[in-house]
Amino acid sequence: xxxxxxxxxxxxxxxxxxxxxxxxxxxxxxxxxxxxxxxxxxxxxxxxxxxxxxxxxxxxxxxxxxxxxxxxxxxxxxxxxxxxxxxxxxxxxxxxxxxxxxxxxxxxxxxxxxxxxxxxxxxxxxxxxxxxxxxxxxxxxxxxxxxxxxxxxxxxxxxxxxxxxxxxxxxxxxxxxxxxxxxxxxxxxxxxxxxxxxxxxxxxxxxxxxxxxxxxxxxxxxxxxxxxxxxxxxxxxxxxxxxxx
Numbered sequence: 001x002x003x004x005x006x007x008x009x010x011x012x013x014x015x016x017x018x019x020x021x022x023x024x025x026x027x028x029x030x031x032x033x034x035x036x037x038x039x040x041x042x043x044x045x046x047x048x049x050x051x052x053x054x055x056x057x058x059x060x061x062x063x064x065x066x067x068x069x070x071x072x073x074x075x076x077x078x079x080x081x082x083x084x085x086x087x088x089x090x091x092x093x094x095x096x097x098x099x100x101x102x103x104x105x106x107x108x109x110x111x112x113x114x115x116x117x118x119x120x121x122x123x124x125x126x127x128x129x130x131x132x133x134x135x136x137x138x139x140x141x142x143x144x145x146x147x148x149x150x151x152x153x154x155x156x157x158x159x160x161x162x163x164x165x166x167x168x169x170x171x172x173x174x175x176x177x178x179x180x181x182x183x184x185x186x187x188x189x190x191x192x193x194x195x196x197x198x199x200x201x202x203x204x205x206x207x208x209x210x211x212x213x214x215x216x217x218x219x220x221x222x223x224x225x226x227x228x229x230x231x232x233x234x235x236x237x238x239x240x241x242x243x244x245x
Contacts, residue, residue, distance in 0.1 A: 007068060009196050014043050015107045015135055016181035016189040016234050022047055025236065028177075029133065030054035034101035038125060039063070041108020045073035045088055047133075048104060052082055058102075062088045063095065099127045106135030106236075114157070115164065119171035126241040131176065133238055138164045140233040150227020164235060173239035181234040190224050 008014060013022060029037075029051050035058060039048035042062030052060040064070055070088040077083040089095060103126045109118035115136055126132050137151075138161050148155045159167060165175050181189075197217040204210060 007196070008044075008193075010199075011189070011192045013046055013106075013189075016185040017047075017106070017135075017236075018185045018188070021179070021181075021185070021236070022050060025133065025238075026050035026054050028238070029102045029104075029131070030058070032102060032131065034058050034130070036061070036098070036100040036127075037102045037104070038097060038100035039104040040122065040125070041105060041111055042070075042073065042088065044069045044076065045086070046076070047106065049073065049077055049080060049082065049086065051102065051104070052085055053080055058085065060086045061097065061100070062086070063091050063097070064088070065090065065092050097125060099125050099130070101127050101130040102133070103130065104133045104135075106133065107234075109134075109136050115159070116167060116171065119168060119173070123172055123241065128241055128243045131238055131240050132173065133236065134168065135234065135236050136164070138233045138235055139231065141231055143228070143231045147227050147231050150223035151232055158232075161233065161235060165237065168237060168239050173241060175237060176240045177236075177238035179236040181236070183230070186229070186234070190221075190229075194221055 012019065026047060034055055037048060037051050037055070037058050037060040039045055039060065039062040042048055042064045043066065045062040048060045048062050052058050062070070062073065067090045070090055073088050074083065077086045103122060105118065105122055109115050112118035112121045119134070122132055122134070137158050139158050143155050145155060148157065161180065165178060168175060194217055197213050201210060201214055201217065
């Protein structure tokens with residue numbers, strides 16, 4: 001049985017991404033007039049749905065292992081009248097995919113082992129002349145071992161922003177746009193992530209599951225505020241794949 005609170009219910013995106021930034025990214029990517037948009041590790045596919053809605057000729061395919069999140073995305077696609085142009089697939093990545101003109105991978109590079117592995121795996125999914133929107137972490141400042149561990153990482157596991165962008169170039173991409181999440185986006189994301197648990201605890205302080213939920217919430221909040229806050233950054237990189245690759 002799932003523990004008390006909801007399941008990302010209070011998050012619009014499972015990343016430090018504001019509505020304004022998401023709309024701007026979706027509009028910019030849709031302006032490329034893609035025929036096919038892929039989202040790898042899509043969750044409930046909110047950004048994919050926005051891109052497809054803004055690009056009337058596009059079809060979208062999202063892949064994720066989490067069926068409940070995919071169901072949320074499918075329901076949203078129906079509500080927005082674009083369900084016939086969107087397919088959300090439950091897969092561990094073993095399903096072969098044809099390349100897309102726009103490929104999105106936000107916060108899912110760990111599925112490929114590390115950032116270099118993700119870039120290598122994603123490159124063949126981007127049509128020559130197409131783009132990859134790569135959302136991933138970087139160190140805003142060199143972390144201590146304790147700060148990195150609060151995020152479940154080691155100090156050498158991520159690059160700084162310059163190193164991250166250089167890694168994308170070494171992987172054959174050209175950086176067309178470099179954006180980073182701001183403090184308000186981080187605060188909204190972390191607070192939203194915790195709010196399901198905290199709201200449930202306010203309503204159910206004596207529940208048999210309360211001690212476990214409270215421990216999870218307190219551990220995560222401490223790791224964020226006393227650990228990786230203002231140390232871990234998150235980048236949104238729009239990367240072009242050259243026509244001759």
